[in-house]
Amino acid sequence: QVQLQESGPGLVKPSETLSLTCTVSGDSVNNYYWTWIRQSPGRGLEWIGCVYYSGYTSYNPSLKSRVAMSMDMSKNQFSLTLTSVSAADTAVYYCTRDNTDYWGQGILVTVSS
Amino acid sequence: DIQLTQSPSFVSASVGDRVILTCRASQSISYLLAWYQQKPGKAPRLLIHSASSLQSGVSSRFSGSGSGTGFTLTISSLQPEDYATYYCQQVHSFPRTFGQGTKVEMK
Numbered sequence: 001q002v003q004l005q006e007s008g009p010g011l012v013k014p015s016e017t018l019s020l021t022c023t024v025s026g027d028s029v030n031n032y033y034w035t036w037i038r039q040s041p042g043r044g045l046e047w048i049g050c051v052y053y054s055g056y057t058s059y060n061p062s063l064k065s066r067v068a069m070s071m072d073m074s075k076n077q078f079s080l081t082l083t084s085v086s087a088a089d090t091a092v093y094y095c096t097r098d099n100t101d102y103w104g105q106g107i108l109v110t111v112s113s
Numbered sequence: 114d115i116q117l118t119q120s121p122s123f124v125s126a127s128v129g130d131r132v133i134l135t136c137r138a139s140q141s142i143s144y145l146l147a148w149y150q151q152k153p154g155k156a157p158r159l160l161i162h163s164a165s166s167l168q169s170g171v172s173s174r175f176s177g178s179g180s181g182t183g184f185t186l187t188i189s190s191l192q193p194e195d196y197a198t199y200y201c202q203q204v205h206s207f208p209r210t211f212g213q214g215t216k217v218e219m220k
Contacts, residue, residue: 035209045149045157045200047209058207061114094156099147099204101159101168 002026004095004104012089012111018082022095022104029053029076033098036069036080038091039106046091050098051078085111115139115203119212125220132188134215136201141181145205148177148186151214152197160199161186191217 008020022034036048049059051069059067063082071078082089092106116139126132136146144164149157159168161177164184174189188195196219201212 044214045151045202045211047202047211050207050209060208098209099162103156106156 002097002100002102004097004102006093006095006104006107008107008109010108010110012085012109013113014086014111015084018080018085018089018109018111020080020093020095020107020109022078022080024076024078024097027097027102029071029073029078032100034071034078035096035098037094037096039094040088040091043091048080048082048093087111114208115142115206115210117201117203117210117212119199119201119215122213122215124215124217126191126217127220128191128193130191130220132191132195132217134186134188134199134217136179136184136186136212138182138184138203142203142205144180145203146177146179146184147202147204148175149200149202150195150197151200157200162204188217 003025005023012018030053033050033052035050038046051057051071057069066083068081090111092108094106096103118137120135146164148161151157160171160175165177176187178185198214198216200214
């Protein structure tokens with residue numbers, strides 16, 4: 001059974017960098033597109049971007065200047081970094097396997113001093 | 114980027130009602146659309162993929178249809194556990210995009 005688990009700090013200061021990791025079990029990150037999606041409190045779903053094992057990435061144009069995604073195949077993980085965060089980046093962040101029902105439980109990241 | 118517009122934004126319905134939600138794409142996405150259900154505090158759950166294919170384990174009262182730019186999600190007989198927010202997502206191209214959601218509320 002495929003399982004995904006987000007990890008990282010739950011609190012980040014404004015202007016700093018948010019870094020999250022998704023650990024995948026029951027599947028290999030060497031296949032498929034792996035994505036990050038977020039949901040601000042009371043708002044809809046926002047696709048942040050995806051990463052493929054070849055190194056291909058695609059990002060939401062509204063976040064592209066601040067986002068980077070990478071993959072560590074030796075640890076079966078992929079990661080997200082978002083720079084220069086503000087309160088608007090406060091959200092639940094989900095990692096998923098693209099176009100599937102495989103989602104992590106989500107991690108709430110609050111941006112506050 | 115492909116924009117998705119869901120309507121209505123809110124639906125008030127009673128148990129047993131037939132509920133139809135729509136999702137319109139700004140350009141043709143063929144059949145490459147998914148529907149998700151989300152309940153408060155939970156990750157979204159995939160209901161329908163490829164516009165009309167029922168995800169394994171999902172009740173047959175859910176059905177999807179459409180292609181090109183117009184899609185619908187139908188709940189044939191609303192059950193108490195169906196009160197939730199529903200999102201469509203296009204998987205035709207990157208960047209992926211979601212509709213803004215339709216909340217199904219108790220009448």
